[in-house]
Amino acid sequence: MPVNNQPSANSKRYILSLIRVCREFDRARVRQIAFRFFRVLGLLLLCAIITVSNRNFIRLANLINILRQASAQIIISIGMTVVLLTGGIDLSVGSVMTVGSAVSGFFLTQTGLPWPIALLAALGAGTALGLIGGILVAKVKLPPPIATYGMLWIGKGVSFGIMGSTPFFGFCNEFRYLGKGYLFGIPFPIWIMAVLVTITFLFLKYTTMGRSVYATGANQFAAKASGIRVDRVLISAYAISGFLAALGGVILCARLNAVDQDIGAPFLLPAIAGPVMGGTSMEGGQGGVGSSVIGALIMIVLTNGMNLLGISSLWQQFVIGLVVVLAVWLDVAIKKRS
């Protein structure tokens, strides 16, 4: 403000306009951006804390390592995010993931077929399971958690049918490149993850189909009455989730160079918690890909950090549980403010 003690009409107008600007300023758009920023800030804060207590964290090698670990989970969370946006939930991703890796493992080790076939078969299997889940939700109108919980068991059955309980191992290098290869000095899974994140981002933001996903989540009836083919939207959402879960499984087993029965199970709950931590609402219609990335990163960074700090894995579960709750709470609180 100008430093003359009797404000001229000029400065008065200036102040008024300033106030008006401020009023405009704390409106929706700016706020939403601010909220995104809050989450990123939280993540950065976390990183800072860890760095202070252990320098190794900030080393490029470690950051890459974190991203590489996160890639599989993020890929799965993306699919979950799409499902969450439709107002549903997919409890089957874990076992679909196992199926994906089991199928690829089967084709790679038990048949002489080239690895692309294995890849395609795995993705196909995942998508198919997703489709069934979607049909159960959209056509039979089962509540999503119930339908997908059923699919979880179906998935278990399938993967056991494929490989019993002896893991497949020793895959060809071309296939393993998916998991351990490097491109321009960056691990290949990270590339895959980045590409998928971009694609899904564009899909959700800039395509009619993506918009239908949001609409369906926001209000199914209205969506139907607005000429959106809700059934198709739902089914394809679950199919996408299945597809991505299978892909995640493929990448994981390509890194592991082996498949076992429990390969996917541990990924289910983080895949749900992640997006929600990142700000995707479980009622549907609100959120986006960014949420799944940030959420997943928060969790991976946390685990990585705790390992760096040598916190016993016995207590890590506790910390993660706590952080999940707090993060979501913060998110809810901030949303309420707007």
Place this chain on the structure above:
Amino acid sequence: MKADRENRPLLQLLGINKAFPGVQALKKVDFELRPGEVHVLVGENGAGKSTLMKVIAGAHTKDSGRILIDGQEQRQWGPRVSRSKGVAMVYQEFTLVPFRSVAENIFLGREKLKTRVFLDKVKMYREASDQLVSIGIDLDVRLPVMDLGVGEQQMVEIAKALALNGRILVLDEPTSALTVPEIELLFQVIRRLRSKGVGIIYISHRMEEIAQIGDRVTVLRDGEYIGTRNVSEVQLDQIVVMMVGREINNLFSRSFCEPGDVALRVKGLRDGRRLKDVSLEVRHGEVVGLAGLIGSGRTELARAVFGLDTLLSGSIELFGKSVAKSNPPGSLALGVGLLPEDRKRDGLFPILPLKHNVSICSLRSMFRSGFINPKVEQSLAKEYIDKLQIQPSDIERQVKYLSGGNQQKVVIAKWLAVGPKVLIFDEPTRGIDVGAKTEIHCLMNQLVNAGHAILMISSELPEILGMSDRIYVMYEGRIVAEYPQGTGAELIMRSAMGFN
């Protein structure tokens, strides 16, 4: 004795203020309710009626101001206190638990117990049915509410409120979903209660009801207290003026034009439930009114034509070409729009921003490639927001923060954006303030003049009479009569109620 009961108000609100993030919902509102009076509260949507009611009920806490019951100031005021002081609310949205029995709903929160712990179901059932009988309803109180019709649910709602033996009964648009006989019944109940000295706050949009039932009327506008009048001493249009703050000389201004050829023709529609052999036709450039009581099958007809519900038999013909099986996407493509009756449920995406609500239907036709160009979308949204003067015009604002009238406009905008040739308006102005009403009517004018065909379903006879070129009347799932423009209300009412 009686005198001083008369002049000591049951309830007084002095200088009530209430703000929500972004809006000042109530500004220094005064209100007073005497025993044994029906005090009608009117005002446009967003005028703050509902907020005021919620404050009275204790559901909202006031920011400042005083609440007096029987002249004593109430320091802490919440749901429990207000109930204990005898405030009984009947909300616009039903507050019933769908899966539970009528009795349980009526006694929710005041269950009858035996031995202090266990529910006394027998007693509850008995008293519940007594309660219903006392307002002239006969229901099996064991039925789950979800198995009742809307009207019945409304009655349960009222019975629930009355069961409190409240001294202050608040009715928020009680008649919006009721059929004519049910409304009559409701009014009887209200009169009975008034004679018992109960104070009744009656919120309504239906001008005629003020005269029918009201003793005094208070007007709110934009959260401000405008004034209170005795109904006996005031003209309706004066009230309208107070409400909208400007003169509205003619509610229904229709400029009629020459109808073109048939746009929509349906023959012998049956859905196996409500619709029994419905046939009608709508021409380009005309508004066809569809009158009839609630439950006569009007809404079902609209939904069936648009393809939301499935048909058993019958044919739909659009612009001379017959439609094999109508479904929403198909109707959309062919240029048929449905403004649904249940706006909140079928029309809006509350958490989506305004612009997305407006554009949602037109995306597919606008962006054939499937890729959205945000700029184009925004300009579209802006265009229709200006056209319909939707307030506030912030395209990023979530529509759940808009007032009822503006929400309705959003739904209309959504359909206009598609540019449909045939529009089905189901209760286009229900629960909308006078101002918005006229705007919407003008809009319908423009549309028909531009050659669109409109099928308008409405429970408000004046609207039907004022707006339509032709009038069909439905009764029990059939079209029982067709009248030309300018037919008398009684005639239509008679056929709507099945006298022929």
Place this chain on the structure above:
Amino acid sequence: MKKKIFLALLITLIVMAVYAGGGKEAEPTGEGEGTLTFALITKALNNPFWERMGNGARELCEERGWNFLYLAPTKAMNLEEQNRLMDDLIAKKVDGIVLAPVDSAGVVPAIERATQAGIPVAVSATGVYGGDIVTYTGTDNYEGMKLVVEHMVEVLGGKGRVIVLDGLLAATVGQDRRKGVDDVLAKYPAIEIVARQDAMMQRASGMQVMENLIQAVAEFDAVIAANDEEALGAIEALDAAGMLDRVMVSGFDGNRDALTAVRDGRMVVTLIQQPEKMAADAILAIIDHMNGKEVPKRLPTEMILASKRNIDQFKDKIDG
């Protein structure tokens, strides 16, 4: 109409699903007198080790013409579920149960219930802290791990920085093997444990923990893993980081892929257990017990270190 058909289909599906199970019993076992029925309960389905136990027992039973039933918790290493399986087998009145206990203490009451019902129980692969068992067949995890660690110490030349991947400390195996590690390394002050984490005996977690430790701990010479799965996971991580040539990894169990890794010089040493033999011995022991023979309470299965030196002996295991 459509719905009715759908309903009908569903019902049939369920009946079939259930009967697919129900029917099973008829052919193989048939409940006939004389034919004995033995059951094996392992800890999980996600590790080939248990499969191998199953195969061993199955082969024996097939050649002797007995009925055999292989059960395992669907949730890996789940005590509660394993006890349910025990109870179900008691109800089934099998003639003998071979049990690989998830927890040495937690299964005791279940074993007692079995012995009360007159069903002999032999434990295998992991010991129990009580209960009247026929015998305990299997390698001693504690001793076994000591062998492995001694070998590692030897190849390390008695000094170096070591990372220990514990395995499922919540279960007895994990604790036994951990104890084995500690007791040996305690004797060599020159060997420093620079980090230790529980890798849950799974390959995936083995890899992840290793990846993180690689970042956390700059320099180290060896990784001692609680089982092959962990070890192989760690090897993948090290390989990806290009450290496999200077870091030595030890496993435990001697599964096929582990032996392959030893042959290819990716893993330094693993301990070959013989799950097939364990299970078979256990069943034979039960037979003896039924015939009133005296059975030693402990039947150690021989365990062999597999390292580069002797890997050629196990060609058949690798190829087979």
Place this chain on the structure above:
Amino acid sequence: MVNRSKFRAFFLRVPTVAWVLLLMIIVFTISSPHFFTLHNISNILSQGSILIILSMGVIVVKITGGIELSVGGVMTLAGMSMAAALMKFDWPIPLCLIVALLVGTFFGFLNGIFVAKMGIPSFIATLGCQGMAFGIATGMNDGRVFSGFPRQMGYFGGGSILSIPVPVCLSAIAFLSSFILLGYTRFGVYVYAIGGNEESLVLSGKAAWWHKVKAYMYSGFMAGLAGIVVTSRNMTSQPMVGFGMEFEAFAAVVLGGSFIAGRGSAIGAIIGALFIIVLRNGLNVTGVPTYLQLAIIGPALIGSIVLSILVERGLRNRSYAGK
């Protein structure tokens, strides 16, 4: 017409899964002589007791519209802390039992606050609590088990009253309490009201959030009870014992007809729980190898759920999601 509606009412009251269960029992009885024996029945009931007790708590939360994913962890932690009280501080057994119940109830309380006060989705809130509970359970004894309890400790899992196993009695008590609570008390009405239309309860001047919290506390209490039973059944408290139980309980209540908020009943939940136990037990007793079972359980579960939902829809020809 009248008897048709009677028929309708009857089938609406009896959860469909009951018929499937019946069918299943018949099939198993045919295919194995060992299935329908007194011994196996008591076996089913006593090994089912843990799941039954859990579902008796979970159903209450499920009706309020929440998903309770913490019971597995809470049950474990309750067991562990009881054992710790017993072995580390050697407190008298009754006190230890109270400790277990308190721990359970406390975590229920946490869940409730998270959900009702902080507005965290129940799925996430309970998930978080699950993690914390397991974390503490593994951490408190360096991941090791507690064992070597005094003999009396085995009473709640192994003992019997009038030749009825104690766990069975406990689960019966749990069932009765939930049954009465839901059907014949105010709290029950409020629970259903919260699920059906929370607004209605708020408007009738009741602190809906607090009743929600109570629902979660009740579920936590039941988890504590289950913790006692499992610990004393195994005479060991192992920090992973409850792993995955939350999903079994979830499946149980859903099978029992609690598809959406505001629906469900104690009877349904107990039948659902029995369904799961009987399915596994039957398959084991008839001698189906585990990997084959995995192929059967999925279809059986989802099949019977779909079946019961369709039946319900058929019976009430309205959109059953209500208004």
